[in-house]
Amino acid sequence: MAADGADGTRSAGASPGTAPGVPPLRVRDLTVRFAGLTALDAVGFTVAPGTVHALIGPNGAGKSTCFNVLSGVYRARAGSVRFGEHELTGLPPHRIAGLGVARIFQNLALPPRATVEDSLLLGRHRLTRTGFLAAGLRLPSAAREERAHRARVREIAAFVGLGDCLDRPAGSLPYGRQKLAELARALCAEPRLLLLDEPVAGMTADERRRTAAVIAGVRDSLGISIVLVEHDMGVVMRLADAVTVLDFGRRIAGGTSAEVQNDPAVVRAYLGEREETGPAGRDGGPRGEGAGA
Incomplete structure (x- = not known):
């Protein structure tokens, strides 16, 4: 079993099929604020070479903000994003792409x-x-x-x-x-690192299965590291070697799919505290998954 990293995230070891020259991605104490609102609060995780690392969490958790920092769309107020020997924090998107980082967005382009x-x-x-x-x-x-x-x-x-x-x-x-x-x-x-933002959103069940198989093939055959944001938990649990869970901009859990699935903090984040009347989210009902990631 892989050891816990310095950020508390249990990262899987490098995939046996890792492509040559694929370094780890290390995110440390990443903090992003917008007009006094803290979108990311000292978030950290490590993506081992040649693995699929999923970022999950309810709406407003900070997943898309994190992706935007990794790809250079947003600049972090504090923290570090290192891809091997390269510090990505503050680099423009084209410089990050030139280092072998590619991204697909939620919307077709x-x-x-x-x-x-x-x-x-x-x-x-x-x-x-x-x-x-x-x-x-x-x-x-x-x-x-x-x-x-x-x-x-x-x-x-x-x-x-x-x-x-x-x-x-x-x-x-x-x-x-x-x-x-x-x-x-x-x-x-x-690319050496692929950022996939909701790659199966809006697909039929058959399309989701086919796309998930392609993503697995990218990891297993090409050895590319993948960071995945996805609301389909079935896809996440099948694909992810490691998972980081965000809630209100903070990292609340990390580990293998099975570990985070049964983590009480993750269950509370998705379903809310269990009251006498049954499970309720912080707004009176479970928080759903949507575009406000």
């Missing part, structure tokens, strides 16, 4: 009229070395690089199950396959 292949090719942008002039003149070096990138795009599309629709407009795909295309585009950036 595919160009609807572009083909799936061209949409995925956008993910190769940070890896493109051809200059504007060489590309415009269609020099041999530019053509060779484009062929190489398109070959890699086709490989990744096949990996996630989209190899049969590369020529179709991205906007014509069913919703679940568009979400898979978002994931594939992130993989096209060859």
Whole structure:
């Protein structure tokens, strides 16, 4: 069994299939405030290389805020986010992406009229070395690089199950396959750390199963570390090697899926204190899961 870290989070050891050069992600004492409201209060956890680490919690727990700090959208008031030897705190999003961190958001952002292949090719942008002039003149070096990138795009599309629709407009795909295309585009950036913000939200049961299988394959076959925010607890419990639970901006629990599932603090956060009249949340009923993460 993995040992507890300095932040109290029990982190799984590195996955046997971890890709070379994938470092741990260490979050320490992360604090974010908005106009006097503390959205994150000294949150800490460690993502071991090549594992899936889930962030869960009720609405307003601070999960999306944490993701926005990890990807450079927000700046923390205090604390540290280190990806291997690199300090991410304060870096702009493009610098963080350049270090091998990719993210998919809750909402779709595919160009609807572009083909799936061209949409995925956008993910190769940070890896493109051809200059504007060489590309415009269609020099041999530019053509060779484009062929190489398109070959890699086709490989990744096949990996996630989209190899049969590369020529179709991205906007014509069913919703679940568009979400898979978002994931594939992130993989096209060859990340070492993948941030997945509600990857199965809005999907049918069958689409959720297929997407969960792809995410498991990313970890097991590609060895990429994954931080996952997801409200579908069935998906979390199947995929996560380790879980950190947030509530009102504070870390209240951490460990394996089974450990946090049975933690009294986690049960109280999701269902509220049990009164004589039955379980009730702090607003008179259980707090649901929604966009206000």
